[in-house]
Amino acid sequence: MTYQGKWALVTGASAGLGATFAKSLAAKGANLVLTARRVDRLEALARELEGKHRISVKTIAADLAKPSAPADIAAVLHTSDIEIDILINNAGYGLPGGYTESDWTAHRDFLEVMVTSYAQLTRAFLPGMLKRGFGRIIQVSSVAGLVPGSAGHTMYGASKAFLVSFAQSLAAECDGKGVNVSALCPGFTYSEFHDANDTRGLVSQLPKYMFMQAEPVIEGALDAVERGHVVYVPGAWNKFTVWLMKALPRPWAAAMVKKQSQKFRQRNG
Numbered sequence: 001m002t003y004q005g006k007w008a009l010v011t012g013a014s015a016g017l018g019a020t021f022a023k024s025l026a027a028k029g030a031n032l033v034l035t036a037r038r039v040d041r042l043e044a045l046a047r048e049l050e051g052k053h054r055i056s057v058k059t060i061a062a063d064l065a066k067p068s069a070p071a072d073i074a075a076v077l078h079t080s081d082i083e084i085d086i087l088i089n090n091a092g093y094g095l096p097g098g099y100t101e102s103d104w105t106a107h108r109d110f111l112e113v114m115v116t117s118y119a120q121l122t123r124a125f126l127p128g129m130l131k132r133g134f135g136r137i138i139q140v141s142s143v144a145g146l147v148p149g150s151a152g153h154t155m156y157g158a159s160k161a162f163l164v165s166f167a168q169s170l171a172a173e174c175d176g177k178g179v180n181v182s183a184l185c186p187g188f189t190y191s192e193f194h195d196a197n198d199t200r201g202l203v204s205q206l207p208k209y210m211f212m213q214a215e216p217v218i219e220g221a222l223d224a225v226e227r228g229h230v231v232y233v234p235g236a237w238n239k240f241t242v243w244l245m246k247a248l249p250r251p252w253a254a255a256m257v258k259k260q261s262q263k264f265r266q267r268n269g
């Protein structure tokens with residue numbers, strides 16, 4: 001697949017899956033708009049990709065916890081005459097601990113980044129895609145969005161379940177209009193995610209087979225959206241986990257997740 005001449009917007013492009021999306025899309029010929037808070041990292045990635053591929057890259061510093069951020073991004077792109085053909089809603093993080101261990105401000109920011117920004121950026125760029133008859137949208141969800149909720153990281157699974165359902169509805173609405181929408185549902189993937197929320201020590205005790213490198217996750221996701229695959233789970237272990245959780249009676253699956261997540265939290269102290 002070539003995306004020569006198309007423009008892709010990647011949120012959370014300063015690290016992990018977002019930076020890997022940027023590299024892969026650049027290799028496929030797409031021009032890029034990269035956004036995150038750490039603009040120095042975005043600039044370094046932009047220079048690298050412009051030097052390596054014959055593409056244009058624009059960077060936008062934005063904190064998606066701010067309710068004005070998605071509209072600000074859309075306004076900058078409108079002023080620059082850039083029309084987004086590929087939207088990768090990816091920015092995210094985890095808020096460890098039980099629900100009452102974080103104050104409401106932290107939860108409100110979390111919902112802005114993990115839910116509202118995804119919905120608002122999609123609302124901003126989908127009409128143009130439909131008008132032009134071409135669009136690709138990936139909502140970066142998680143295996144956590146497909147299995148029962150866990151103890152701790154209370155709204156993480158809920159936010160990711162929203163994205164699965166959101167992608168399914170959008171895909172149904174866009175069917176036959178040239179716009180493909182997918183939810184990417186990775187399991188543990190090597191990135192800065194667990195450093196950012198200080199759980200690296202804990203997750204490094206998990207068996208290696210539970211982890212994937214970012215590159216195959218992203219290549220699989222881009223292939224899935226091209227094929228019109230709406231919910232994409234990368235990797236054999238993650239596929240097995242999702243299959244098992246769906247095959248088991250719901251109360252059994254919920255009890256299993258509850259027990260494992262409580263054990264995990266106890267080990268965390």
Ligand SMILES: NC(=O)c1ccc[n+]([C@@H]2O[C@H](COP(=O)([O-])OP(=O)(O)OC[C@H]3O[C@@H](n4cnc5c(N)ncnc54)[C@H](OP(=O)(O)O)[C@@H]3O)[C@@H](O)[C@H]2O)c1
Nearest residue numbers: 012014015016017036037038064091092188189191192193
């Ligand atoms: N890694 C995993 O195991 C895993 C598994 C399933 C799903 N996911 C999902 O994959 C996505 C990417 O995570 P990752 O693993 O690549 O983590 P990561 O390496 O920590 O990258 C997270 C990205 O999100 C950006 N971000 C965080 N808060 C932001 C904010 N308030 N405003 C704007 N940007 C913000 C960060 O940029 P700045 O800090 O520069 O703003 C960074 O670029 C997330 O949605 C995550 O939930 C990850």
